[in-house]
Amino acid sequence: MPLRLRYMWLDDIQEVVAIDRLSFQPSWRHESYRFELNESRTSHMVVLEKRAVASASARGSWLNQLRGRLNGTAAESARGDILGYGGIWSIADEAHISTIATHPAQRGNGYGEILLAGMVGKALRLGAGYIVLEVRVSNQVAQSLYEKYGFSRVERRRRYYASDGEDAWDMRLTLDGAARRRFAQLYGRLQTRHDLADAYSSAGHPRG
């Protein structure tokens, strides 16, 4: 399946919120995504989509023409079905993974890894020294994904999740030479396994 990583757009929010509701309790609201896209100076939100082949009508719409002018060609600006999403906040030396999820029907296909790799690549591009995140202690799947990229558990935060009082692990990846080499190897492997266009990790922020 042809895939594309790209910055999240406002008209992705409805689909993203639907995946969020199936993935997290509590989930982020529509307004939170609008804030991340419209207001936040530090946020780099990403989606992984099934790459769309732009139809003549889609190419012709005013919105796609505008996107085509802003982002490249009209074909690059057509929307595809969203398989998952994520986000990082970049503040000084730190990149903080704020969220990551794939659609429950699409899990186990390597898409979560593509999203994580895209965000690690973005953090490197932004010059971050390390990446941090919080994960539920019960969430073995996500922890295993993070460990694959070299993240380690640095601190257990008691009752971090207000909704049910579960603890979180703070996990951290220092972006040293070893982490960069591991990332390059894993990212290269993803590129050979998937028909993947990465229009996110090296792209400039849509709001400049």
Ligand SMILES: CC(C)(COP(=O)(O)OP(=O)(O)OC[C@H]1O[C@@H](n2cnc3c(N)ncnc32)[C@H](O)[C@@H]1OP(=O)(O)O)[C@@H](O)C(=O)NCCC(=O)NCCS
């Ligand atoms: C965590 C999540 C994003 C992983 O996405 P995914 O698309 O299922 O994962 P992938 O298919 O890309 O698998 C990547 C890695 O995750 C881990 N993983 C995936 N499924 C797993 C499973 N059933 N059991 C254990 N580890 C698993 C493995 O390390 C895997 O690497 P491998 O293929 O080399 O074994 C997804 O499960 C999800 O959206 N969960 C709900 C939201 C969530 O918990 N987000 C994390 C918040 S901190």
